[in-house]
Amino acid sequence: MDAINKTALRxxxxxxxxxxxxxxxxxxxxxxxxxxxxxxxLRRQIDRARQRGWHGAAKRLTEDLASAMDDCRRELENAARxxxxxxxxxxxxxxSDIYRDILALYDEFDEVNIDLDEHTLSVTTDxxxxxxxxxxxxxxxxxxxxxxxxxxxxxxxxxxxxxARSEDTTHPHVHNQQFCEGEGRTAIQAALAECRLxxxxxxxxxxxxxxxxxxxxxxxxxxxxxxCTECGDSIDEDSQYYCDRCGSTLCGxxxxxxxxxxxxxxxxxxxxxxxxxxxxxxxxxxDCSECHKRFCTDCLEAGLCQSCHExxxxxxxxxxxxxxxxxxxxxxxxxxxxxxxxxxxPA
Amino acid sequence: MKxxxxxxxxxxxxxxxxxxxxxxxxxxxxxxIPHGKPQDYLIRVNRQPVPANQALQEGDRVSLTPTKIxxxxx
Numbered sequence: 152m153d154a155i156n157k158t159a160l161r162x163x164x165x166x167x168x169x170x171x172x173x174x175x176x177x178x179x180x181x182x183x184x185x186x187x188x189x190x191x192x193l194r195r196q197i198d199r200a201r202q203r204g205w206h207g208a209a210k211r212l213t214e215d216l217a218s219a220m221d222d223c224r225r226e227l228e229n230a231a232r233x234x235x236x237x238x239x240x241x242x243x244x245x246x247s248d249i250y251r252d253i254l255a256l257y258d259e260f261d262e263v264n265i266d267l268d269e270h271t272l273s274v275t276t277d278x279x280x281x282x283x284x285x286x287x288x289x290x291x292x293x294x295x296x297x298x299x300x301x302x303x304x305x306x307x308x309x310x311x312x313x314x315a316r317s318e319d320t321t322h323p324h325v326h327n328q329q330f331c332e333g334e335g336r337t338a339i340q341a342a343l344a345e346c347r348l349x350x351x352x353x354x355x356x357x358x359x360x361x362x363x364x365x366x367x368x369x370x371x372x373x374x375x376x377x378x379c380t381e382c383g384d385s386i387d388e389d390s391q392y393y394c395d396r397c398g399s400t401l402c403g404x405x406x407x408x409x410x411x412x413x414x415x416x417x418x419x420x421x422x423x424x425x426x427x428x429x430x431x432x433x434x435x436x437x438d439c440s441e442c443h444k445r446f447c448t449d450c451l452e453a454g455l456c457q458s459c460h461e462x463x464x465x466x467x468x469x470x471x472x473x474x475x476x477x478x479x480x481x482x483x484x485x486x487x488x489x490x491x492x493x494x495x496x497p498a
Numbered sequence: 499m500k501x502x503x504x505x506x507x508x509x510x511x512x513x514x515x516x517x518x519x520x521x522x523x524x525x526x527x528x529x530x531i532p533h534g535k536p537q538d539y540l541i542r543v544n545r546q547p548v549p550a551n552q553a554l555q556e557g558d559r560v561s562l563t564p565t566k567i568x569x570x571x572x
Contacts, residue, residue, distance in 0.1 A: 251545065252545065255545035255546070258545075258546070323569070324568075324569030324570060325569075330569065331569050331570050332569060332570075333567070333568050333569040333570030334567050334568050334569075334570075335506075335567040335569070337510055338506040338507075338510025338563075338567075339510070340510075341510035341511045341512075342506075342510060345511070345512055347504065347512065349542075349545050349561075350504060350506060350510070350561055350563070353506075353540060353542075353561075353563050354506055354510075354563060354567065357540070357563060357564065357565055357566075357567050358567045358568075358569050359569075360565070361565075361566045361567055361568050361569070362568070363568030363569050363570055366568065366569070366570040367569075367570075
C-alpha cells in the first residue's frame with residue numbers, strides 16, 4: 152500500500168509540475184489580423200469609389216465590408232471563448248488534489264497503472280458489453296506530458312473484439328485507439344484543463360459504456376460483419392460483393408456473374424436464357440418477338456429464338472407458289488403425256 | 499456555505515456555488531438538474547459515492563456525471 156501511495160504521490164507531483172510548466176500557460180490566441188486588414192482595405196476602396204462617383208462599385212464594396220465585419224466578429228468571439236474556457240488560475244488542481252484523484256481511481260476502477268518512465272497514468276475498465284456485443288476491457292491511458300495536446304490519451308482494447316470490417320475499430324466510438332468523445336467532449340476537455348483526473352477517467356469510462364447509435368464508426372448491428380442477403384453468412388469488408396442492380400450485399404458464393412456483361416448480381420436479378428440456360432441480367436436478355444420468352448443475344452436470330460425461327464422457315468416453305476414445284480421436276484415428257492399419245496393409224 | 503460543484507452534464511467546469519447549510523446531495527441534485535433523475539448520474543462527493551440523504555459540508559467537492567454520454571464519429 153505504501154509503495155502504491157509513493158508512486159501515486161510521485162506521479163501527482165510530476166503531473167503538477169507539468170501543469171505548472173511554461174507550456175501550460177502558453178495559450179494560443181488567434182486574433183483576426185487577416186479579417187481586420189481586409190476590413191481596412193475595403194474601407195479604403197469604398198472611399199476611393201465614392202470620390203470617383205463609382206456608386207455601384209461603392210455599394211458592392213459596402214456589402215463586402217459588412218460580410219468581412221461579420222467574419223471578424225465571429226473570430227473575435229471565438230478568441231474570447233478560448234480565453235474564457237481556460238481558467239486554470241481559478242480552479243487549478245494542486246498536487247494534493249491530483250494525489251487524491253489518483254487514490255480515488257483505485258476505488259473506481261479494477262486496475263490503475265502508473266508508469267513514471269513513460270509518464271502515463273492508466274486505468275482499466277470492466278469488460279464492456281454493448282447490445283450483446285462483447286468488446287472486452289479497455290485501458291484509458293493518459294500521457295501527462297500531453298495534457299494540453301489533442302489527443303491527450305488513448306483507449307486501448309485489452310481483449311479486442313474488433314469490428315469484422317475494420318480491425319482498428321475496437322469499440323463503436325474508438326478507431327486506432329482514438330476515442331471520439333461526442334457529447335462528452337466539452338466536459339472531458341474541461342476536466343483535463345483543470346487536471347481533475349478522477350472526473351476525466353470517469354467521463355471516458357461512461358462514454359465507453361454508452362452506445363451512440365447512428366454515430367459510430369461501425370454500428371453494432373454490423374459488428375460481426377454484414378450478412379449476405381442470400382445465405383445470411385457474415386461478410387467482412389474485403390469480401391463484400393454487391394448486386395449491380397438492387398445493391399444488396401452478397402458473399403462471393405452468392406454473387407452470380409451475368410454471362411453477357413460479367414457484372415455481379417443476386418439470384419433475384421438474373422434469369423436463365425430459355426434456350427442455353429445460362430444466367431443473364433435483365434439488360435442482357437431480350438424477348439423473342441414471336442413467343443416473347445427471354446433469350447440471350449446469342450440464342451436469338453433476327454429477333455427470333457431458334458424454335459420460332461424454325462417455325463417461320465417451315466411456314467415460308469409451305470407458302471411457296473406451285474410453279475415453283477413444276478420447275479423442279481426433271482426435263483422430258485412426263486409419263487402421263489407419253490401414255491396419252493394416240494396410237495398410230497394404219498394406212 | 500460554499501461547495502465546489504462539477505456538473506459534467508454540460509460544459510463540465512468546476513464552480514464554487516453557495517448552498518444552504520446542511521443541504522443533502524439529493525436536494526442539491528434536484529436544484530442543479532431539475533429535469534434529471536439521480537439514477538441516471540454518478541454522484542460523487544469528495545470523489546466517493548455517497549447516499550442521497552448525505553448532508554453536504556463546507557468545501558465539499560460534488561461531481562455529477564451522466565451515466566449515458568454518447569460518443570460519435572470523429
